[in-house]
Amino acid sequence: MRTRDGLWFYVFISPWLFGFLALTLGPILFSIYMSFTDWDLFQAPHFIGLGNYEKIFTRDPLFWKSVGNTVYYAFISIPLGMLLSLWIAYYLNKKLKGISFFRVLYYLPSVVPVVASSLLFVRLLAPNTGLINKGLALVGIDGPNWLLDPDWVKPALIVMSLWGVGGSVVLLLAGMKGIPHELLEAASIDGASPRKAFLFVTLPMITPIIFFNLVTGLIGALQTFAQVYIVTSGGPDNASQMIVPYLFENAFKFYKMGYASAIAWILFLMILLLTLLVFRSSALWVYYEEGRKHG
Numbered sequence: 001m002r003t004r005d006g007l008w009f010y011v012f013i014s015p016w017l018f019g020f021l022a023l024t025l026g027p028i029l030f031s032i033y034m035s036f037t038d039w040d041l042f043q044a045p046h047f048i049g050l051g052n053y054e055k056i057f058t059r060d061p062l063f064w065k066s067v068g069n070t071v072y073y074a075f076i077s078i079p080l081g082m083l084l085s086l087w088i089a090y091y092l093n094k095k096l097k098g099i100s101f102f103r104v105l106y107y108l109p110s111v112v113p114v115v116a117s118s119l120l121f122v123r124l125l126a127p128n129t130g131l132i133n134k135g136l137a138l139v140g141i142d143g144p145n146w147l148l149d150p151d152w153v154k155p156a157l158i159v160m161s162l163w164g165v166g167g168s169v170v171l172l173l174a175g176m177k178g179i180p181h182e183l184l185e186a187a188s189i190d191g192a193s194p195r196k197a198f199l200f201v202t203l204p205m206i207t208p209i210i211f212f213n214l215v216t217g218l219i220g221a222l223q224t225f226a227q228v229y230i231v232t233s234g235g236p237d238n239a240s241q242m243i244v245p246y247l248f249e250n251a252f253k254f255y256k257m258g259y260a261s262a263i264a265w266i267l268f269l270m271i272l273l274l275t276l277l278v279f280r281s282s283a284l285w286v287y288y289e290e291g292r293k294h295g
Helices: 002-034 051-058 061-092 099-111 114-124 131-138 153-164 166-177 181-189 194-205 207-222 226-231 243-252 257-285 290-294
Strands: none
Touching: 002 257, 051 257, 061 099, 061 153, 061 166, 061 207, 061 243, 099 153, 099 166, 114 131, 114 153, 114 226, 153 226, 166 207, 181 194, 194 207, 207 257, 226 243, 243 257
């Protein structure tokens, strides 16, 4: 029986396994080799050992600026997005008339293509004609030059990132709907207020979903590309330049494919390290029901 189950396992994963071996593993191994070469796409690769990595770590201040911008963006946008999605999910979990309409309304932005939403925010954040600055002017606030000011361009990108929290909201809402009613009822009988019931019952029960949102949000934020490439192109004065757009420029603008491959592997190691740290920390704050942990 065990042998038969194992056979079916390999049958079902065979399409993915074939795709990985035929289409993914080769490029991965090739990019590792390319990171140790000087290659411009037109001539044969020239092996230079650790030359690309030495340049990245010691002679490329723009790389470190892109790392700083990426970390700044990730470590502010992720907590804000998680808090906002949790707040929205909490209120969308109420039993109110017409609540389904608002659930759809909050989810819709997350399915809008990133190119369309980026172009939308170019208009919204325009200094003189944008709706955001016009709204601020109504309350007597002189809005900044969001995308043209080095001090405001990263906050503008963070505001853009909050546009798509609907996907996280749906997952959190599903988690809240899956909490046994008996637990909330017992908390109410014990005299817990709605606020305490949320903090001590609802929140611990949805920590696996919060953990999932954190990991996927971290990986996505560190790989931010389209928003920067479309909206700011890394400007002004490289104030919004991030790792993946910088990698792309080196590969397809300056034709430094070997150098871009080295940047890609450094980014991979950064994501791997931060993801492992999040996984290690999960034992301290993620709650799993005993049945789910061992079942």
